[in-house]
Amino acid sequence: MRTGNDLTTGPIPVGQFVNLVRNTLKQDKLFQNQVITGEITQWKRHSNGHTYFTLIDSDGQISAVIWQGRCNIDPLIEEGSVVVVIANLDLWAKAGKIQLVVSKIALVNKLGALEDRKKQLIADLRNEGLLDRTRLELPTIPHHIAIITGSGSAALADMNRLIDNRWPGLRRTIIGVMVQGENAPGEIVRGLLAASKLSVPEIADKMEVPPVDLIIVGRGGGAPEDLWAFNLEPVVRAIVASRVPVVSAVGHESDLMVADLVADLRASTPSNAIELTVPEYDYHQMLNVSLLERLDDAAQRIIIDWRRSLQLLQSRLVNAPLRGVYNAYQHVSELGNRLSNIVADRFSEERQRLHRHTTMIEFAIHKKLADETTRLAVLNTSLNSSNPRNVLHRGYSMITNKSGSVISKTDDLTEGQQITLALADGRAKATVDGIEEGDKNE
Amino acid sequence: MSKEMSYSKAIQRLEEIVQSLERGGIPLDETLKLYEEGAKLLAFCQQELAAAEGKLNEMKLADIENKLSE
Incomplete structure (x- = not known):
């Protein structure tokens, strides 16, 4: 290779000259693996898989290329993004064009870019009316909760512990997904889909569980970027699409995700989600028992009153024909039967009470019949005494x-x-x- | 019991029934009907409490997807 201007050999062909320049560039460490920052313009992802753009600032610009597969390109990078790249300077001899061959590219203000996207998504959702749509009603007592979160996470352990404190053995299906990183949004969406399938009665039947009637999706606290899956459109749309109420439970109190804005209920933390959705078993059992007692006490009082009026009726029946007594007996006995059939399936305490009530009714009926028999005997005697044959x-x-x-x-x-x-x-x-x-x- | 009956609606109705029985002054037949309804509602509520109990099922996403596609 020629290294200088040697007149005896004549002019250098331009291609040779350009390649000479290229070699010089490639040998200079200054131009290799250089870290450069600038704004992206003419960003173009070519159909051949390569990405072309120009890096520019107020003082200069240079073309750049990312060969297909050479490095990960953040999907947030777009026209106007400020990036930092690691690149080698190269000269494309055929075009006589100097360009950067990029081996790494990252957003300078990733969070800023993320925030911009988030704002845009919120604006879109608002325009579609999805932020103030009618929310699904949460079940008072969920029969089957699906929890979509990181398997083995602290958040999951907290949620399980809290559930078992409030309602020991409450039925739940935990769907372990990635909650951060590249695969998180896809996995969360698939988790939501799986939970939705489990809410279809026929499918739940096959799995021999009641249909899922509540979904909790979330994760514990972390850096904003780590929580970001819950600000992304696919996850948000999957929450909106759910036919089962979805509770979003992401990060800490102060973290507000787009998922929170569209969910049927926003919980400030995973633990809070459990507090808001899982009732306390003891409370409901006591409520049931107290209603049962009040119902029975009231019924008992009424039955006692009823017995009194039966006795009253008895004395008035003295002049009534026997057929009337028989009808009344039939009626009372039918009512008694109904009363005892009503509660056949209820707990034993109540059954016992009921038995007492039924016994009282039967007692009243028997007493009435006995009295009636006595009355008839008396009538018979006085009738006999006035019989002329006597x-x-x-x-x-x-x-x-x-x-x-x-x-x-x-x-x-x-x-x-x-x-x-x-x-x-x-x-x-x-x-x-x-x-x-x-x-x-x- | 209607299909749309929910636990909270059942509790609300039970409260109404108990209150009117406690107030009294209802004809016997009506009393019996109310008592009957109350007993059914209580049985329903007990079922609801029992229905919430079940297994804890923890699965990886892929496993549950496989199971669902079976």
Whole structure:
């Protein structure tokens, strides 16, 4: 290779000259692995896989290329981004063009760029009406919670501990996903999808669990970039799309994610999510028991009152026909049966109380029937005492005329009339021989 | 019990029933109906409490996806 101006050999072909320049550049350490910062313009991701752009600031500019696969390109990098690159200077001989061949590229103010994207996403969601859409109602007692978070994380341990404090053995499915890094958004979205599938009754049936009725998605605290998955559109859209209420539980109190803005409920931390969604078993069990006791006490009082009015009814029934008593008995016994059937499936304490109630009703009914029987016996006795046949036994007899009418006065008799005498054990025919009127007042 | 019955609605209705039974002055048939309804609601609430109990199932994303696609 020529190293100087040697007139004897004639002019250098331009290509050779350019390559000479290239070699010189490549040998100078100043131009290799240099760290350079600037703003991106003419950012172009070519269909051939390479990325071309120009790095520029107020004092100069230079073309740059990122060969396909040479380095990771942050998806946030775009036209106007301020970046820092590590690059070698190279000269493309064919075009006589100097360019940077980039081996690393990063945003200078990544967080700033992230914040800009976040703001844009929030604005888009607001325009679509997704921030003030009607939220899904959370179940008072969740039958199956799906928790999407980092497996083995401290946040998960906290949540599990809190759940078991509040409602020991509450059913839950934990879906372990990456919550930070490149794969986090995709995995969180897939986790939400899996939880949604588990909320479909047919699918849940196959897995022999009740359908998922609550989803908690989140992670513990970390650097803003580590939490960023929860500010990204795919995750946010997946939360919006869920048919099951979603609680977002990301980071600390002060971290506000876009996920928080669209979720059906925002919890300030993972632990807070449990406090907001998992009820206390003891409280609800006590509530149930107290309602049961009040219901039974009230019913018992009513039954006692009822028994009193039954007794009252009893005394009024003295003059009622037997059929009425029978109907009343049927009614009361039917009510009693219903009352005892009602609570067949309830806890034993209540069943016992009910049994007492039923016994009281039966007692009342039996007592009423016994009283009724007594009343009938009394009626029978007084009826018997006024039966004329009993009088005949005492030596009296009853006179009837031909037509069977009872004759009690001499006025109804004529001499020679045929009469019948009824005696205790039979009858006798007689003829009236004479009539003597006695004292009419007798 | 209607399909849309929720635990909180059941508790609310139970409270109403208990209060009106406690107030009294209701005909016997109505009392029995209310008691019957209250008993059913309580049974439903007990079921709800029992239904929340189950296993803790922890799975990696890929495992649950595999299981769901079976």
